Amino acid sequence: MKKKEKLAIIHQHYPNAVTTIDGVNRLIDFVEEVLDLEPAQVMLADSICSDDVNSIQYPARAHEFLGPFKMGGLDGFPFTGLTGMGAFASHVPDEGAVFVYYGPHIGIAKDGTVGQIHRIGQRTSSACCGAAKGALAKLMNQAIIEGDMREMDYQMSTIEQILLKHKERVLAAAIPLHEATEVIYEAIDERIQELVAQTKYNCQYVILMGAILINGDSDMGSFNSVKRFDVINLATNERQELLGKFSG
Numbered sequence: 239m240k241k242k243e244k245l246a247i248i249h250q251h252y253p254n255a256v257t258t259i260d261g262v263n264r265l266i267d268f269v270e271e272v273l274d275l276e277p278a279q280v281m282l283a284d285s286i287c288s289d290d291v292n293s294i295q296y297p298a299r300a301h302e303f304l305g306p307f308k309m310g311g312l313d314g315f316p317f318t319g320l321t322g323m324g325a326f327a328s329h330v331p332d333e334g335a336v337f338v339y340y341g342p343h344i345g346i347a348k349d350g351t352v353g354q355i356h357r358i359g360q361r362t363s364s365a366c367c368g369a370a371k372g373a374l375a376k377l378m379n380q381a382i383i384e385g386d387m388r389e390m391d392y393q394m395s396t397i398e399q400i401l402l403k404h405k406e407r408v409l410a411a412a413i414p415l416h417e418a419t420e421v422i423y424e425a426i427d428e429r430i431q432e433l434v435a436q437t438k439y440n441c442q443y444v445i446l447m448g449a450i451l452i453n454g455d456s457d458m459g460s461f462n463s464v465k466r467f468d469v470i471n472l473a474t475n476e477r478q479e480l481l482g483k484f485s486g
Contacts, residue, residue: 239348244458248346251416252463254485255452258297261462264484265447266299269335273443273469277302279334280445283326285310285426287343287367291357291453295460303337304329312369312393313342313422314451315400316429323433327440335443340430341465342422343367343451344415348458353415356455366453367419373398374418377405400425423450427466434470444470 241257248255256264269275282303286292288311300306307326311317318325330336345355345366353371354363365371373394376382382402387395401408404421411417427448434444448466467484470477 239458244348244454245461247348247350247458248452248454248461250350251346251352251413252450252452252461255450255461255463258295258451258460258462259299261449261464262297262299265337265445266302268484269337269445273335275335275442278304279331280337281305281307281326281330281334281441282337282339283307283309283323285316285338285340285430286314286451287312287369289343289367289453291345291355291366292343292451292460294358295453297460304331309338310340313367313397314340315342315393315396315422315426316340316433317393317396320433320436323437327437330439330441332440334441335445336439336441337445337447338430338434339447339449340426341449341451342370342419342426343453344370344419345453348455352413355453356457358456363455369394369397370418370422371415373401374408374415377401377408377418378414397422419450423448423465439472442472444472446470 266277280303282305284306309316309318309322346352347354355366356363382398400422401418408414408417446468450463452461467481468477468479
């Protein structure tokens with residue numbers, strides 16, 4: 239498939255999506271041209287789902303940054319918390335920057351099916367994100383109990399509780415999994431902002447990119463629908479919202 243054909247499928251649900259390769263290329267250009275830094279001066283942390291497809295589809299140029307430090311568990315929620323953010327912050331070069339990429343993921347197959355992808359070596363498609371689909375199924379079946387946090391399945395319990403808080407919104411949506419992914423994004427974004435506010439960074443900048451990570455079939459690759467692109471100048475404590483500039 240050609241790139242424009244792949245994007246046409248993804249744009250049905252995420253009109254501003256770009257390939258992850260193009261997204262990383264844009265970010266590296268921004269770091270070099272606007273912040274006047276080299277990628278090797280930037281410590282990357284990602285808070286994305288631990289699903290193996292995200293490792294398989296991880297863009298190669300992202301490894302020009304230091305890291306990545308892995309903050310995310312099921313569907314990208316930053317389960318490493320303050321301890322993880324603090325550890326990551328202590329690894330950044332003194333004159334460099336912190337880059338935090340975060341968000342849930344969702345699969346879109348080349349036939350347009352949401353929540354399914356064809357994985358390498360499999361004859362049939364499988365769920366993506368499986369945790370989000372599982373939590374949504376429980377929500378639809380009235381099977382999530384408020385406050386039920388299971389020690390042996392803590393991360394899944396957290397995803398379930400996030401969806402339960404927005405039950406009516408999710409179930410009323412035309413594509414409930416799409417809306418559930420939006421809800422999970424908002425919860426991740428809120429937690430990342432809290433973690434950043436409570437963490438000290440000994441560097442020049444904090445770069446925050448919140449997105450929906452979209453996985454395609456094994457012959458499609460992955461895509462990004464960026465929802466936040468903020469840069470915090472730690473010397474002045476000035477925060478710039480640059481989503482329009484990045485997307486443009």
